[in-house]
Amino acid sequence: AQSVTQPDIHITVSEGASLELRCNYSYGATPYLFWYVQSPGQGLQLLLKYFSGDTLVQGIKGFEAEFKRSQSSFNLRKPSVHWSDAAEYFCAVGRSGGSNYKLTFGKGTLLTVNP
Amino acid sequence: DSGVTQTPKHLITATGQRVTLRCSPRSGDLSVYWYQQSLDQGLQFLIQYYNGEERAKGNILERFSAQQFPDLHSELNLSSLELGDSALYFCASSVGQAKNIQYFGAGTRLSVL
Numbered sequence: 001a002q003s004v005t006q007p008d009i010h011i012t013v014s015e016g017a018s019l020e021l022r023c024n025y026s027y028g029a030t031p032y033l034f035w036y037v038q039s040p041g042q043g044l045q046l047l048l049k050y051f052s053g054d055t056l057v058q059g060i061k062g063f064e065a066e067f068k069r070s071q072s073s074f075n076l077r078k079p080s081v082h083w084s085d086a087a088e089y090f091c092a093v094g095r096s097g098g099s100n101y102k103l104t105f106g107k108g109t110l111l112t113v114n115p
Numbered sequence: 116d117s118g119v120t121q122t123p124k125h126l127i128t129a130t131g132q133r134v135t136l137r138c139s140p141r142s143g144d145l146s147v148y149w150y151q152q153s154l155d156q157g158l159q160f161l162i163q164y165y166n167g168e169e170r171a172k173g174n175i176l177e178r179f180s181a182q183q184f185p186d187l188h189s190e191l192n193l194s195s196l197e198l199g200d201s202a203l204y205f206c207a208s209s210v211g212q213a214k215n216i217q218y219f220g221a222g223t224r225l226s227v228l
Contacts, residue, residue: 094217101170
């Protein structure tokens with residue numbers, strides 16, 4: 001069964017500082033990996049995705065993530081955080097085959113940005 | 116705006132009651148997914164429909180059911196509601212093929228009192 005672990009429940013950074021949110025997954029084959037962001041009272045917005053190919057993927061809002069198969073990780077990074085990045089971030093894994101395309105989510109990491 | 120529409124945004128009801136949540140997918144998307152978000156369980160997959168047919172089931176209670184209609188909108192029916200059913204219910208849609216991306220609606224917040 002697929003699973004996702006986000007080790008950090010809550011992270012606080014200062015505006016302008018760099019950010020890295022950790023994500024580890026468990027899946028038997030090459031996974032499809034996603035990062036979503038949820039602002040208070042909002043739905044989930046897709047930041048970026050990895051299906052195959054280049055292990056460094058670029059997303060919206062200046063975010064990037066790196067797929068490391070050897071570490072079963074897909075960490076999200078941003079070089080300089082803006083106050084508007086404060087939100088909850090979810091890593092998710094999807095199946096790369098079959099007909100069941102459900103996403104399995106991590107518990108999320110809440111990001112607080114200090115001025 | 117993701118293009119996925121969920122109604123209502125908020126729902127307050129009492130234990131034992133039945134409610135229906137509605138989802139209109141993005142134009143052209145054939146798959147609809149329902150997820151439940153709660154503080155203790157996080158985001159959990161409930162059920163998936165593809166072009167009117169049930170495709171996959173997750174941690175969905177027997178008191179819950181769903182369907183996808185010919186116009187591709189979907190409804191999630193929750194019955195005999197309990198306090199623990201209070202949660203945010205999300206609908207997502209995708210084209211439904213491999214490498215599909217799921218787009219999420221804004222959710223329906225259900226409060227069972």
